[in-house]
Amino acid sequence: QSVLTQPPSVSEAPRQRVTISCSGSSSNIGNNPVIWYQQLPGKAPKLLIYYDDLVPSGVSDRFSGSKSGTSASLAISGLQSEDEADYYCATWDDTLSGPVFGGGTKVTVL
């Protein structure tokens, strides 16, 4: 059971927008910045979003992050087949005094 809760899967048609939620508590998301990682099939994770909504250099601007209270979201606009991957949210947990990850969400492009 992950500390952060994500839906197991989401799906949407090409060129549409999909949103992935990440739910936590006041001891993690509510008090610390959220990070998002993308993991393509058979590959290592890749940094997608850091500090809630910042996009690293080289990452497509179709990806965006947001946070409100104890929940965060990752949005992918203009969905493409290459976006099919697992997406993980992460943050720091004050109670555990360390990093925590969500269970991951599989994005399928219909």
Added chain:
Amino acid sequence: QVHLVESGGGVVQPGESRRLSCAASGFNFGAYGIHWVRQAPGKGLDWMAFIQYDGSNEYYADSVKGRFTISRDNSKNTLYLQMNSLKAEDTAIYYCAKDRDGMFSSGWYVDHWGQGALVTVTS
């Protein structure tokens, strides 16, 4: 270009030990903290351990505390994970992952990942 290459994976029996290595290049290794993160087959990411930039502090997840030891040799740009008393539930891909900073803090994030090393614990 940041490059992290894990080695040392393989098949081990329950109760045995294994040491993973992670060779780093393309950045000032001695200035950054490094994590070990694992992923069981078909499962999500699970943070295991972190070592501060100078090796003076180590932090562990409760699931491996007392069994796993993280260490580093900054003169060799290499990170290690000594795993003892291995259990079937330790079967996973183990990733070394560079932190954006040198210290363990709530502002952490991993900005580069290795390709991972698979450790299979089975009798």
